[in-house]
Amino acid sequence: xxxxxxxxxxxxxxxxxxxxxxxxxxxxxxxxxxxxxxxxxxxxxxxxxxxxxxxxxxxxxxxxxxxxxxxxxxxxxxxxxxxxxxxxxxxxxxxxxxxxxxxxxxxxxxxxxxx
Amino acid sequence: xxxxxxxxxxxxxxxxxxxxxxxxxxxxxxxxxxxxxxxxxxxxxxxxxxxxxxxxxxxxxxxxxxxxxxxxxxxxxxxxxxxxxxxxxxxxxxxxxxxxxxxxxxxxxxxxxxx
Numbered sequence: 001x002x003x004x005x006x007x008x009x010x011x012x013x014x015x016x017x018x019x020x021x022x023x024x025x026x027x028x029x030x031x032x033x034x035x036x037x038x039x040x041x042x043x044x045x046x047x048x049x050x051x052x053x054x055x056x057x058x059x060x061x062x063x064x065x066x067x068x069x070x071x072x073x074x075x076x077x078x079x080x081x082x083x084x085x086x087x088x089x090x091x092x093x094x095x096x097x098x099x100x101x102x103x104x105x106x107x108x109x110x111x112x113x114x115x
Numbered sequence: 116x117x118x119x120x121x122x123x124x125x126x127x128x129x130x131x132x133x134x135x136x137x138x139x140x141x142x143x144x145x146x147x148x149x150x151x152x153x154x155x156x157x158x159x160x161x162x163x164x165x166x167x168x169x170x171x172x173x174x175x176x177x178x179x180x181x182x183x184x185x186x187x188x189x190x191x192x193x194x195x196x197x198x199x200x201x202x203x204x205x206x207x208x209x210x211x212x213x214x215x216x217x218x219x220x221x222x223x224x225x226x227x228x229x230x
Contacts, residue, residue, distance in 0.1 A: 032215045043119070043206055043221035051216035090158065094215045101146070101212050102171065103219055105158040 002027045002095040004074075006106040013081045013113055021076040021109045023091030032094035033074040034103065035065055039087045047089075050074060061085070081113045117141045119222035121207050127228045133195040136225045138207030139188055146212040147190045148219060149175075149182055152204045161205075164190065165212070197229045 004025045013019045025031055032051055036044040048059025055067045065076045076089060091106040120139040128134055140147050149161040162172040162182040172182060179198070184190045194201055204226050208219040 030215075034218060036221075041223075043223045044208075046218045046220065049216060049218055096215055101165075101215060102160055102163055103148070103208075104160070105150075107157045 001097060002093045002104055004033070004091045004093045004104065004106040006089075006091055006109045008109050009107075010110045010112065013111070015083050015113050015115050016080050019078050019081040019085070019111065019113070021089050021091075021111060023074045023076065023106060025072050025074060025091075025093050027093060029096070031067075031072075031074075033065075033067065034092040034094070035059065035063070035074075035076050036090045036092060036105075037061075037087050038090065038108075044090060047076070081111075083113050083115055086111055086113045117220075119207055119209050119220055121205075121222035121225050123225060124223065125226045125228075127230065128197055130198055130229055131196040132229075133193065134197045134201075134227060134229075136192045136205050136207075136227070138190040138192075138209075138222060140190060140207070140209030141211075141220055142188070144209035144211045144220075146210045146219070147184060148208040148210075149190070149192050150206040150208065150221075152206060152224070153202075158206075161192070194227075197227075199229045202227055202229050 034049045035047040038044045050067045058064045088108045092103045095102045095104045122137045147164040151159045161175045167184040181193045204224045206224045208221045210219040
């Protein structure tokens with residue numbers, strides 16, 4: 001079965017510093033990977049996705065993610081963090097098993113950006 | 116601005132009562148997902164519809180939960196009878212899934228409290 005793991009429950013960074021939120025995946029076949037963000041009392045918002053092609057994917061709000069096949073990772077990055085980036089971040093993988101087309105989410109990483 | 120609409124946003128009910136949560140997917144989307152979010156379990160997929168047909172509801176407790184799509188503009192999730200352990204945030208998501216690389220769009224969720 002397809003799965004993703006987010007090894008860190010929480011990440012803390014200072015405003016203006018670069019941030020990285022880690023995600024590793026386990027898939028059979030081609031990986032289709034996604035990042036979502038959840039602000040307090042809100043639903044999940046799509047940030048970016050990797051389907052194929054360039055390993056560096058750019059998304060919303062200045063975020064980008066780097067796909068690394070040899071390390072089976074899809075880490076989310078931003079060059080300069082903002083306090084407003086503080087939220088819960090989810091990595092997800094598409095599961096096509098059984099003919100279905102589902103999104104399987106990681107446990108989430110809480111990002112805290114302090115002034 | 117197209118969005119997934121969920122009602123109610125908040126629901127407090129007594130144990131044993133029936134609860135119905137509603138979702139209006141984005142017009143034209145062919146896939147609807149129901150997820151449950153709790154602190155302990157994270158995001159769990161409960162049910163999955165494509166073109167209004169239920170494809171996978173293996174994540175749902177069958178004895179008390181049911182999910183339907185009476186028409187293309189409405190998806191419902193019912194719990195009868197409700198129990199305190201059902202307290203969670205329930206998210207509906209929709210997508211125009213034409214392939215594995217298409218993302219899902221989430222509603223703002225229904226926060227259910229069963230007392």
